[in-house]
Amino acid sequence: MVVTVIGLLRFGFSLVFGITVSSLFAGISPTRENRRSTVFLCVLFLVCQTASWWLFGLDLTSKLYPVIIHLPLIVIFSLYYKRPWLISAASVLSGYLCCQTPRWAGFLAGAILKSRLADHIFYIAAIFLFYYFLKTYVAGSVRQLMEKSCKSCLLLGGVPLFYYLFDYITTIYTDVLYSGAEWAVQFMPSMISIFYFVFVILYYAETQKQAALQRERDMLDAQFRVAQTEFASLRQLQNNAAAYRHDMRHHFSLLQGLAAEEHIEEIKEYLRTAQSDMDAITPTRFCENETVNLILSAFAARAAHAEILLTVEAHLPDALPFSDTELCSLLSNALENAVLACESISECGKRRISLRIYSKNTKLCIDIRNSYQTEPVFYESLPVAKEQGHGFGTKSMVHIVEKHGGVFQFSVKDGWFIFQATA
Template sequence: MDALNVFEELRFIVELLVAEQLFVWAFAKRKKNFWMKSSIGYALLIAIAVNYLQIQSWTEAFHSSFLTKSVSVSWYIFLVILSLIHIRMCYVITLSDALFMGIAGYSVQHIEYVVVNEVIARGIWKEVTNNLWLYILICIVTCALWYYLIARIFAAKLKACGGILYEDSIQTVLYFLVMLVVLFFTAFLGQDIFLSGTTDYSQVNYKGATYDFFSCTLVLVVQYSIFRISTLNREKEIVKQLLHERQKQYRLSKENIEMINHKCHDLKHQIQALKEAKSEELERYIEEVEESIMIYDTVVKTENEVLNTILSEKSLYCEKHRIRLSCIVDANQLDFMSTLDIYALLGNAIDNAIECVIRQRDKEKRVISLTISANGSFLCIQTNNYYEGNLQIVDGIPVTTKKNWDFHGFGMKSMKHLAEKYGGTLYTSLENGIFMLQIVIPIPAEFTRLLKEAETGKR
């Protein structure tokens, strides 16, 4: 085998895999045994790629230009498909997102190939391939510079997406498959134009290289535009949700203030009555005063200020609407999460439970239980409440029955997203009229160690 040809085959698969990793590395969560799967995948793909030289020699024996081109095109498509399977084997990623990363990675790799292989090595500086080590160095340098530029402009922004851009749906998967086919067609058509229908590398057509370069650049721009539109739509949804939550928070605060004012008004009259009460009526008035301030004793006090705020707000609301909120919480286990994430996660969980039980006609079923505890190395958050009627659950999330789809249902999705952000899962079920929401999140080992040290220090 010619050393240059071996290098070209190795170069394609390595550059493709690196380009795909450029996008997916910071984007998706890695699966269990990632390094073993990744290493085996790299080794297999490299071994398969080199075998093309043997296949090419077999096809050339038939002296058929059409057969040679067909096998060449099919081979490189086959390698790209294998690279996509490699991504799916190593990362927790949807098929749609894997196709998205594959299209972007192939476009980046092919643009570098067009510039170095077609324009420089076969056109401007044909003698460069005579010195294999110089040619390898040029490939490495141009690839590193180009990939670094793409990483700064495009790939780094994917990290903020939380591991998912698109859910798998027939329309989305078909769209990206069509886009991948278009990319293959334009890339191979550009190379065919470049070689002017012959394998004689001395005859080059820069129109083909220009076409190839701009078609892949266009695909990359389209990918970036799709990503930006998806990100902006997600941000728009979040802003809408935040505005909705602020309105709801305002109403809740207003109701709580009204209730406190009402209680204070009652206390004023009860204290006045105490002053004027006869001895036989004194005990009854004292009981009324105790009942008025009982609500403030029901609020759970923990070592986590965020949790205290949430439980205080929700307890006051539940008291007003005759809902019993029962809490068993180990607040220390929440400290590894950010303040906003705790507020969003628990606030949404309790709000959903309140919306369910507030419609209960049976007052005895207006009960919500909240449990926060550590089970081994996992944080478990669970709410239980009564639920009337049927409920459809899809992918662990109940399908909302409310008309306002923009807001209802989004809260459950945001909770699932937050759980997955910390490497956890969200699960819901409805059995015997009781709805259960369970969130399980792995507790970081470093946090567990610090927590144990702190508890030891207290002792």
């Protein structure tokens, strides 16, 4: 009598364990309302299970479990808790698989002590311990992996699904496994080995992908640091120009002295030198924004040195929703790519860059066009760098535009390579 009562309690605890573990894996938020609804579900299914035992007996109830417990639970997770169908199914199947460990603990204790009662008691004790372990160390990881992608969810649900089908076919609906059929004995080890190698392949691919992303992030960080350094250099040029202007009184004093002594040729030479020095350190003023002026001045000088015709139309206010380093990285990378493309053109007369940059409705609008020698190749709407280790500047530009909720486009039209962005 005691063994029967404890056995019935065992099935009740098993049901509650399966429901709560499935809820953890499904990612159902542990709010007060959800806790109440989970308790209600446990009571409801316990009543259904007990009624089925009373009407049909234990053996038939076990066979009806997929219909009276598992399938309704998947439907409730999906419709009431608004969880995706795939995650709901994988969670319920995983919860069923988790019942295997307490079952094995109970079986082992029963075999050692040669007692059916020990089997039930150790099974119930193992349920509490295993639930704590799953909730503390496993559920969070499983939940994140399931929500990561459909492929990840299918991979996680694959083993529980095959075990579920195997268990019901070979032990509940038939006794094939206990009869010692060779195919049944070999089935689960074979499936485990298959899933192991599939997991190894997918895990390796994922680690390679993560490593590539990390390398890319490192390169983008390096690009950003270069932009910061470049901007600091430009700012220093501006400071030098300010200092030079501040020292103009000294130059005037020297010129007055030379003029008093009528050294006309020395005055002319001194003025030529001073003019050259001023041109070298004074940024050209393109618009009201100082940062953009500094960047455009630097690239205007570089374009002139490379015999590239650079035309600039800039209408920007002093304040923009970008940091100085972001502006420097965005414009410097775009103009750097344009200059490099033009430098590869053999005929100097065909080296052309056109830049339009303006503000509209508090948005920064950029249109940069350059001529090219070889037509660019695109992959996923981005130009592909031909040299190894290049192309990170383009990705840095895209990252900055998307960071500010903007849109961008790379295109080729009428002999121009065009980069357009609004952010």
